Amino acid sequence: MGRLTIGSFSSPAGTMSLDFAIKLAEAAINKGHAVDLWLSGNATVLGNKDQKHYKDYSHLQKTVKLMFNSGRFRMAICEACAETRGCHKDITMDECIRASMDWHLASCFSADRVIMIGDN
Amino acid sequence: MSKKRLGFIIKSLPYKTEASKLAVTHAISSQTAEIYLEDGDSVEPVICFIGDGVFNCIKGQQSMKHYGITSIEQHIKNALLLDLKVMICSEDLEKFRIKKESVIMDASEMGGETLAIIASYTEIQKEMNAVDHLLFF
Numbered sequence: 296m297g298r299l300t301i302g303s304f305s306s307p308a309g310t311m312s313l314d315f316a317i318k319l320a321e322a323a324i325n326k327g328h329a330v331d332l333w334l335s336g337n338a339t340v341l342g343n344k345d346q347k348h349y350k351d352y353s354h355l356q357k358t359v360k361l362m363f364n365s366g367r368f369r370m371a372i373c374e375a376c377a378e379t380r381g382c383h384k385d386i387t388m389d390e391c392i393r394a395s396m397d398w399h400l401a402s403c404f405s406a407d408r409v410i411m412i413g414d415n
Numbered sequence: 416m417s418k419k420r421l422g423f424i425i426k427s428l429p430y431k432t433e434a435s436k437l438a439v440t441h442a443i444s445s446q447t448a449e450i451y452l453e454d455g456d457s458v459e460p461v462i463c464f465i466g467d468g469v470f471n472c473i474k475g476q477q478s479m480k481h482y483g484i485t486s487i488e489q490h491i492k493n494a495l496l497l498d499l500k501v502m503i504c505s506e507d508l509e510k511f512r513i514k515k516e517s518v519i520m521d522a523s524e525m526g527g528e529t530l531a532i533i534a535s536y537t538e539i540q541k542e543m544n545a546v547d548h549l550l551f552f
Contacts, residue, residue: 302550304434335441336433396444400458401451404419409548414427414434 300406305413306337312413333399339377416455422546425468438552439490492522
């Protein structure tokens with residue numbers, strides 16, 4: 296099975312780009328592949344704990360938790376981007392990695408496919 | 416022991432979103448990616464500015480003065496200082512009537528020796544074909 300590295304800068308609400316990235320990751324995991332998801336910029340907000348679900352907005356956290364349970368999914372957020380947005384370690388999901396951008400490049404190194412989805 | 420080449424293709428306007436800045440800072444972070452890799456493995460970035468992305472390369476950016484943030488110009492110079500390959504599409508410069516003299520070509524004031532390359536889209540496409548992975552910003 297392959298390894299996919301997906302990067303995104305898009306926020307969890309306000310654009311559907313991150314929804315698509317998560318859907319793609321979920322499909323890959325369900326097929327038995329491994330996925331690294333790298334989140335920079337506004338996308339780092341997805342790493343926050345306890346996101347509330349309103350039906351008018353996307354709620355990606357539930358899917359993210361299921362993907363963590365698969366054991367084939369890693370999600371990392373850019374620490375500087377997160378800190379800039381007030382998303383500190385104490386409000387970050389336990390399974391979520393906080394790293395600098397070199398984590399993403401190292402993930403690209405070992406990936407079979409690299410995809411960037413969405414910008415801001 | 417191997418090296419993977421990553422192509423950072425920047426087509427976003429500067430400052431409208433943070434995409435182009437993140438592209439350059441991600442490319443620069445290749446310098447420390449080795450801490451996550453096996454001994455001898457490395458990543459080598461190539462940064463290509465195409466389309467609207469060539470506006471990122473205009474000299475004299477004043478973002479620190481007006482917004483209090485580091486300019487994309489400074490990041491491009493940091494990339495050149497680290498000897499990263501930076502390519503700027505000549506057809507797109509011409510399309511927007513941006514003169515070569517107006518474009519960031521070096522980081523000589525910081526002691527850098529590597530120059531940016533103004534290249535045709537065909538040359539950039541060759542580079543895109545040669546890298547292991549492409550990342551579009």
